[in-house]
C-alpha cells in the first residue's frame with residue numbers, strides 16, 4: 001500500500017498541513033498586529049450607526065456619547081439616573097446631535113429586554129453597543145454588605161449578558177456591529193479592597209473573550225468585540241482614592257481615557273488597555289511569583305489605594 005493510500009499516513013499528512021497553516025496564520029496575525037502598532041488602521045465611519053451606551057448619565061459614558069454624536073451616530077442613552085441622562089441628552093442636542101434617552105436599571109433583566117424592544121421600535125437596530133454602566137462598593141470583602149456585592153455583579157457583569165442577548169442577534173443578521181465592554185485594569189490585575197468590583201471586571205474580560213470566539217467561530221467577520229481596561233480615571237467613581245506616585249503614574253482625565261477608547265473602537269481593537277503600562281503589568285503578573293507581585297503592589301501603594309475612598313456623593 002502506497003503512502004497516499006494508507007489512511008493513517010493521509011491523516012498524518014493532513015495534520016501536518018493543518019499545523020503548517022495554523023503556524024502561518026499565527027505569524028500573519030502577529031505581523032499584522034506588530035504593523036498596526038506603528039501604523040494604525042484608519043478609523044471606521046460611524047455616521048448613521050445607532051450607538052447604545054449604558055451608564056451614559058455621567059463620566060465616561062457621557063463623554064463617549066458626545067464623541068459618537070459628533071461623528072454623526074444616533075445615540076441611545078441608557079442610565080438609571082434620569083437627571084444625569086437628560087443632561088447628556090441636552091449636551092448632545094446642543095451640539096446638533098441626535099440622541100434618545102431611556103431610564104433603565106441594567107441590572108433588571110426584564111427591564112433591559114423591555115426597553116431593548118422599545119429602542120428597536122422607536123429608534124432601530126443598535127449597531128454599536130457599549131456596556132459602560134458600573135458601580136463600586138469600595139470596601140474590603142468582610143465589610144461589604146451582601147446586597148452590594150450582588151449589585152456589583154448584577155450591574156458590572158450580568159447586565160452585559162442581557163444587553164448582548166438583546167442586541168447581538170440583529171448585528172449578526174446584518175453581519176455588521178460592535179460590542180464594547182468597559183472592564184478595568186483591575187479586571188486584569190487585582191487591587192486591594194476591590195474583591196467584588198475586581199472579580200466582576202475579570203468576568204467582563206472573560207465574557208468578551210468568549211463572546212468574540214462565539215462570533216468568529218460562527219463565521220461573522222464584521223461583528224467586532226472590544227474590551228476596555230482603563231486604570232484610575234478622574235470621573236468621580238473613585239473619589240478620594242490616592243495613588244502613591246501620582247507624578248509617575250498620574251490619574252487619567254476622563255477626556256484622555258475616552259479619546260483612547262474611541263480610537264480603539266473605531267479601529268476595531270480587541271483590547272484597549274489605558275495606559276499601555278497595563279499590558280506590561282498584566283503580563284508580568286503571569287510570570288512573577290505571587291509574593292513578588294505582593295511586594296510590587298505594596299511599593300506602588302495599591303495596597304492602600306482604597307483606604308481614602310469616599311466615592312461619588
Ligand SMILES: NC(=O)c1ccc[n+]([C@@H]2O[C@H](COP(=O)([O-])OP(=O)(O)OC[C@H]3O[C@@H](n4cnc5c(N)ncnc54)[C@H](O)[C@@H]3O)[C@@H](O)[C@H]2O)c1
Pocket residue numbers: 054055056057058059060061078079080081084104105106107131132133134135155182183184185229230231232233234235236237238312
Ligand atoms: N473611573 C475609573 O477610574 C474607572 C476605571 C476603570 C474602569 N471604569 C469603568 O468605567 C465605566 C464608567 O465608569 P465612570 O468612571 O464613568 O463612572 P460613573 O459613576 O461616572 O458612571 C457610571 C454610570 O453608570 C450608571 N449606572 C449605575 N448603575 C446603573 C444601573 N443599574 N443601570 C443603569 N445605569 C447605571 C450611573 O448612573 C452612572 O451614570 C464603569 O464600568 C467603571 O467600572 C472606571
